[in-house]
Amino acid sequence: MKKKVIWILGISSLLSLAAGIYIIITIQKTTSELDNLIKLHQVEILREHLLIRIKRVQSDLGLKGTRYARGVDTIVTDVTNMEGAVDVCFDCHHTPTVLQRLRDLKSHIGEYKEALSRVLTIRANEVRLEGEEDAAFKTGEDLIRQIDTMIAITTNKLTGKTESALDQIAHTKIILFVLVASGPFLAAGLGFIFIRGFTKPVGALLNATRRLKGGDLDFRVAALKDEFGEVAESFNEMAGSLKEQMYKIEESEKRYRALFERAGDAIFIIDAEGENRLRIVAANQAAARMHGYTVGELLGLKITDLDSPEAAERAPQRVERMLKGEWIHTEILHRKKDGIVFPVEISAGLLELSDHKYVLAFDRDISERKEAEEALQRVEQMRVVGELAAGLAHEIKNPLTGIKASMEVLSEEAAVPEEDRKILMKVVGEIKRIESLLKDLLNFARPPRPQFTSVNINKVLNTALAFSFQNTSLSSKSRPVAIVRNFDEHLPELMADPQQLQQVFMNILLNAGDSMAEGGTLMAQTSYDEPGRVIRINISDTGKGIEQKEIDKIFQPFFTTKPKGTGLGLAITKRLVEQHGGTIKVYNNEGKGATFELSIPLSQAREARQA
């Protein structure tokens, strides 16, 4: 292209120069032509002038001797002027022929002068005088004729030359017009070629960059000429390199995305500054699963929306620490979409991307760990309580037996007035209560090993229902309780300790009965979850329900809401269910009362035995 441009510029410059030189030469030629014309005109004028001078001298001659005769001085002046007029002719350049003619003329004038001088100076008789005058006059006339001839020749020549000069000028004018007019066209043409030469490849390159920008890394520029060809080649190389780099980046991105998406822990990237401070910028699937949202939903939230209110309050403080460069490890409570709060372990720190500060956080759901810890703690608690209770019960039981026997003996004494006997019998009754408590305590602390046999749950539940609500104060006329049995008649039998299951159901039913002080409905439902191979038992009442703050503590030992409760009933129940490898949960009903939900596996034997 450079060469081409140089060539074109060079050629156009040469053309311009040639045109310029041509114009100069033409103008020069024309002006010199005009100059010649002017000179010829001058010559003509000079000859006319000469003619006039000679005629004047002739008239001087003619008037000589008359009363109009001019003075010698005037005649001398006229002759001098005449001579001057012919001398002027020699100032110009002439051809040898013309020069010779002029010389002849000059010598002729010399003769004329001599003749004139003679006429002026001679004093003689009339004949001689006239003769001289005639001779002079004749010379003058010859001279005039000679000059006339010369003028005719000049005029002739002048006409020809004028015509040729005018033709030349007209021709020059046309050429100048053509040159001047063709100049802009030439410039426009060159400009068009230039612009086309530039715009076409530039357009192709521009299109290529747009395609590249649009992500078409496979696009290649077609072969272009000259330097544009080099640019195109370079562009294609760049596109190739870009594609390669992009592939590498994509691979790397895929790897990191897999790492991100498949991580077990929730990973968040959170904006740490600006308007969107604390906004979740990125979250992985684990984070979505953990909190019950979709990834898309998470991206519209702030991290504090996932925190429990207490944790949310301290969030800015944590971010500040991280902005100072601290990598924090802490445990806080998060809230799922459905409101369930669960503990997470956070490991988070500052992440700077493109001069913007973010927080990179790894959250791990530690619910199970917490539960395990709690369970362990509870087991430990139970072990201590059990040992304490067993020891205490053992130590109390013996003296209590002695006291009870003594009281019974004493009460049977005749001498004991009736009033005292009643008091003694009351004491014995209270001692029996203590013994029962001690028994429960021992049961809880050191539960007896279940004796597994094949059991029909429906039967065991029915027995418990009958035992609880028939012949007891739980169902009376003042507090009628309707029993609704909703049993699955096709329940498979399971391996369990029927005595312990009986105790489990009895404890639940007694609590249900207690909650319905005004009477109500008790519903018992059994079902079989075939895929899970578990039997589910739901027992719900329409009583007062359980206060929300107490619902978590209800299975803890020694927790009771009853004035005379020991707080061991439900703790033993839970323990017995767990001994069968099952679970027990409680929740308040939507309307009234609460529901206990039990699930006991069909094949719990191994786990139960291990337990």
Add this chain to the structure above:
Amino acid sequence: MFRIFAAVFVCLALTAACSRKETPVPQKTVEEKKLVIGLIPEEHIFDQLDRYKPIADYLSGKIGMKIVLKVLPSYGNIIDNFVSSGMDGAFFGSFTYTLAHAKLGVEVLARPKSIDGTSTYHGLIFVRKDSGIRTAEDMKGKRFAFVDKATTAGYLLPIEYFCKHGIRNYKAYLKEAYFTGTHEDAIYDVLNKKADVGAAKNTVYERLAKEDPRINRDLVVLERSPDVPENGLAVRKDLDKTLKEELKDALLSMQNDPEGAKILAAFGARRFIETTDRDYKSVADYAREAGINLSTYDYMNE
């Protein structure tokens, strides 16, 4: 394209500049002081003007005053016209000076000394060789070409010649007597057979003889006059003395100046020598011999 236009404009500008000619600024004509010098028609009046012009220009430069030459158609005119034409001086012939001095009191300043060293001339009477005229007797009934009544060579000599040969009335003796006005014409008239006898001064005769070989070949000199001073510059007696001196000095020292020497050479002179009235005594004597009374002499041609 711009370049073409630029080139055209530059060229046009240049051509315009080149073709522009200086238009002469008309000079203010000031009435300047000038010195009018008269010339006698020793040769053709136009040749005479041409011959003296360089000397006049040279003197103009030297005295710082323009000199205008005024040629007169006859020798006698110069005496008549000297005052009326406002002449300040003139190159007088020997006889015209003698006459002018007597009549006007002009003062001679200098005269040229020719290349061959002479500062005088003499008159000649000549005929064509083939005319057969050799004596005064032979001239009877012939045509005589005088120069002018106021010339030594062209009139005094033939008058004295006729006188010497006892011819008192030459007009009656001759078939025709006329005045050519110039020495040159007198010589050529004889040569061209327009006249049979002629009289002229030797300096002109010799100068023409150099240019035209016919003169020496076809003419023969029958008589010569005594030597008289060559034509000198005389000025009016009341001319400013300083100017008079300046003119004289310029003429006398001309040969020392390269430019002056060149002009002298072209004029046919070695230098100008100082000349006084006394130098013309021979002319007066000669006139007397010819029977002329200077104080009453009518110098005008008839």
